[in-house]
Amino acid sequence: MNWEQALKDYGHYLRIERGLSANSLENYSLDVKKLILFLDSHDIKQSPLTITAEIVQQFVYEIAKDVNARSQARILSGLRGFFNYLIFEDYRKDNPMELIESPKIGRKLPDTLSQEDIDHLIAAIDLSTPEGERNRAMVETLYSCGLRVSELTALKISDLFFEEGFIKVTGKGDKQRFVPIAPVTQKLINIYRKEIRVHIKAQKGHEDILFLNRRGKQLTRAMIFTIIKRLAETTGLKKNISPHTFRHSFATHLLQNGADLRAIQQMLGHESITTTEVYMHVDRSQLAEIVHKYHPRNPEKQ
Template identity: 70%
Template sequence: MNWNRYIKDYQSYLRIERGLSKNTIENYGFDIERLCLFLETNQIDVSPIKISEETLQQFIYEVAKELNPRSQARIISGLKSFFNYLVFEDYRNDNPLELIEAPKTGRKLPDTLSLEEIDNLIEAIDLSTNEGERNRAMLETLYGCGLRVSELISLKISDLFFDEGFIKITGKGNKERFVPIGPLTQKYIDIYKNAVRPNLSIKKGAEDTLFLNRRGNYLTRAMVFTIIKDLAQKVGLKKNISPHTLRHSFATHLLENGADLRSIQLMLGHESITTTEIYVHLDRSFLKEVMHSFHPRK
């Protein structure tokens, strides 16, 4: 089997021509590697050019024993994309997954936090430490600007335009957008940036990165997840939350307070408004209120 060359070429295509993020490209790669492991385990020596629909159906059957429908659907979608690439490059004449349907997953609504729960999380931060000041600024930024965790850890000092009331965000596919930032979030970023960050021994290459670890180097996604999980446990919050929960809460609270979906879409950096529309399903009472307020036949 010679899958590595095809996988590397495919990942280059995703990076250069599709402009996808590093994390997305890695996830596509994991799906193909899972297929390769299945082939190796079952001693099926076949290239991506020759693999048949029947073999792929066997693989999906095995995957279905271990994964939930949502994960199965993601793997099938990822593999379809890989074989579409092989067809596009004339390595194959057909996509062997063309007729294989992904399982129905339904639409999972994201968890959200109330304003009180967000306040409780932030109040639980130990501000007697340098990391505490940083963590408060990070949570305020996640919730105040609706950022993805990858956008938070890559935020640069040169991306802060406080006089204009905006920060510049580099999102998925290296697409840039300007997001409004409120005075409270600015205040806590300034405290960290001016009182804490100068005391760090900043590593080469990280000079412009806003949020740093105690060794003056880049934060990882996993560190931000851990910080938020630990705070949730500290305040006895039963919800299963992550940095993305603060992003969902940002959008939901804007919607509940009368913001329109198009504005929320621009702030979140969603390619399609369909992605943003999931927030409409979170609060039916809000929609009912809109109907009664604005429809001519009340």
Template identity: 60%
Template sequence: MKWQEAIQDFTYYLKIERGLADNTVQNYRLDILKLANYISEYNATLTPELVDEETLQSFIYSISKVINERSQARLISGLKSFFDYLIFEDYRKTNPLELIESPRLGRRLPDTLSTDEIDQLVEAIDLSHLQGHRNKAIIETLYGCGLRVSELVELKISDLFFEKGFIKVIGKGNKERLVPINTYTQKFISIYKEEFRIHLNQQSEFKDILFLNRRGAQLTRAMIFTIVKQLAKKINLQKNISPHTFRHSFATHLLENGANLRVIQQMLGHESITTTEIYMHLDKTHLKSVLENYHPRA
């Protein structure tokens, strides 16, 4: 079995059988390509069926010099899945990564923004051009609904159910969920959609996509990152933020104001409550007030 054939089959399996998101599938594919390229230089005769533990240890050691521990852990996880797939398809009997451990990672607390910082970022948006009202709607949607950047760029006009107070979001693994949207966020989306978006020369295949670039096409994830970075620079914000920071802030502010963790889990689209629990990094004052307000012995 050739490497290209194995990678193509595995990619198809991840998309069709496991229903993983395109970004996740692409990351898996790139990691396996790194291994295939390394083997082509190290020992071109090694096919996916013949790769052994020693070769993989050598590969991981070499790549650990150029990527961080978190990326190493993802790489090892992806390769383990790849060789498990080969076992499932009867190409191999064992997984050569079975005894190779991932780096131990501490749980990294996400960066968050205060409400004042979010207000400053929004106020820094230049509303004198068409993209300004779009960018304001984007920031308000990221923070008001806690969306992932991939969910934001895929958001459709037909997914807006403002009369019911919800939007439909396609999350990881193409899983749909309904996310509540407040009237404040609705207002900025409506202004953009009804007063500014209509003046764009919309490309036919993107007519239902909510947020468009100046050419009438779908925005990329990279463009959203650029918008956020430029706003942070404009107000001289001393934090390294990304679109995901608004999602973290959304969850943290809800929790600080007394929202139920299970409800936040549903709104974020987390499969496991453990993922949502990362937002429990609240200050001691808040924890003390929760005890005083809700414990029967308080």
């Protein structure tokens, strides 16, 4: 088995057996392709079935010169998954990544915006243009529903259940969930639909997509990033923000206001509660206040 065939088979496995999205498939493939490029550039003739731990270690030393610890850890994790697949299919008996340690990295806490920051960003949107009404509805949806950028761009008109107060979101691995949507967000989406989108001729295959560009096609992830960056520049916001910042802020503000962590997990579409627990950092002082106010050992409670 050569690298091309192994990578192709691995892609089929990830898509069919694991149900991963196209973006996830691309990321996993890139990790393996980095190793293949290293082998080619050093004229190392080893197949996926014969490559040794020593060769992989050389690759690790090489990438350590160019990427940070977090990126290294992600690449190594991707390679472990690839070789575990080969073991699972009985192509190999061992994983050459087994004795290779990932670099130690701290857990990165998500950046967040205050409610005031978000209000300023939305208020800065130029509503004199058709794109302005669309952008206001998109930013409000990102924040009020805690969506990933890919979930926002893929949102369909048929996913809107406003009478019930929900939208249907298709997340990672094509897993679907229902997320509550606030009346104010519904209002802004309806304004965009009735005043702007109705005049856009949707291209074939994009008729049901909610947010369209001027040519009637689904917006790209890159376009959403650009819109957010320009808003930050317009308002003079010094924080380095992205569409994901609104998702982080959604979860953080819910937690600060007393929402249950399990409920936040469901709304974010996290498979594991551990992923959601990163938001527990947001306000340690608030946790201390809760203990001070409610714990029976507090002198004020006695």
